Amino acid sequence: MGAVILDGKKVAREIKEQVKSKVEELVKRGITPGLAVILVGDNPASQVYVRNKEKTCHQLGIVSLRYDLPKETTEEELLKLIEELNANQNVHGILVQLPLPAHIDERRVLYSISPNKDVDGFHPYNLGRLLIGDPLFLPCTPWGVQELLLRYGIDFEGKNVVIVGRSNIVGKPLAMMLVQKAKGANATVSICHTRTKNLHEYTLLADILVAACGVPRMVKGNMVKEGAVVVDVGINRVDGGLVGDVDFEEVSKVASYITPVPGGVGPMTIAMLMANTVKAAENLFQHG
Known part of the structure; x- marks a missing residue:
């Protein structure tokens, strides 16, 4: 049957349309x-x-x-x-x-x-607010991952989410977002990485598996549970082409949904950056 492709380009276009109309509203003001x-x-x-x-x-x-x-x-x-x-x-x-x-x-x-202009969401103030469940700006790539799945009707509530990667840009903030007692979250989250022993034991438990470790095609088909949702955040240059951290050929035969590289998470990151920029402008308008 093969996995359904999570089309980041398509969803990013929808988000950018919404952002554009917010920009038009702000310009009027x-x-x-x-x-x-x-x-x-x-x-x-x-x-x-x-x-x-x-x-x-x-x-x-x-x-x-x-x-x-x-x-x-x-x-x-x-x-x-x-x-x-x-x-x-x-x-x-x-x-x-x-x-x-x-x-x-x-x-x-x-x-x-x-912190009020930190549209990447990397400032310690913003990461602290994210941790306690009161974010000002969400980091763009994790937010893009969350939004992409939600718009395909994939909810995180009660799911086992395994994230392979612990960077401050993707792995850690995404874990913080999905573990919150909030709509579009409420997941049980495990963070693994390249030093995790017996990594496949964790990844095989994942309902939703996110690969963000920066190792080309590290996640193989035998590491993924039948019917899991697989999100590939990796972008690696191999032999002049772009590949992710997931072995797409193998994993797409096992997963129910999968993101392509390129055209999956990448376009979402830029769309969320634009959404954060507009939010920053709205905040200034409201609070002066």
């Missing part, structure tokens, strides 16, 4: 949402991501401010730019494209972004 994106250095993958974000901003009527800084930029220069953007009333969201050059302290930079 005299607020045009603005997103500042800072790119330090010339990482080719980062340049592609930033271009995609810019393009999506233009489609939705969000002002895109792009700052391309040379890789020799000092940490102090970068922090000064963020300070200026924090104070700029026309900038509602600030995003620093990762990874940063080795001489810059990533943590210090992310902590310097105003």
Whole structure:
């Protein structure tokens, strides 16, 4: 029979349409949402991501401010730019494209972004609010995963969710979101990773399996329970093509639903970033 493909492009289009109408409402009230994106250095993958974000901003009527800084930029220069953007009333969201050059302290930079403009949802203040179930901004990729499944009618309530990966960007925040006593959550969540012993014993228990460990095709067909929902967050370059952390050929024969790579979680991440930017603008409008 084969698994149903969870089409991230299609769902992202629906979300962007909703975001676009919110932007139009805000513009009528005299607020045009603005997103500042800072790119330090010339990482080719980062340049592609930033271009995609810019393009999506233009489609939705969000002002895109792009700052391309040379890789020799000092940490102090970068922090000064963020300070200026924090104070700029026309900038509602600030995003620093990762990874940063080795001489810059990533943590210090992310902590310097105003929590009210942290549309990536990476600031400790926002992660703390997420932990206690009162989020201001949800991190874009985990939110994209949650939203994609919910829009396909897949609820997390009472399900066994196994996440392979413990990053601060995907694994840990997604676990925090799905374990909440809340609509679209209420799951029993296990976090595994590349150091987990007998990983397959955990993954075979999953009703919903999320792979976000950065190892190409690590999740094989014999690691997945018949009829499980499989979400592949990985993007790895192998032999000039893109592959996920899931062996798609094998796993799609066992799973009931599966995300493709590319075209699964990736488009959702950008859609949720736009939703967060609009939320930041709405918050400013409401609270001044």
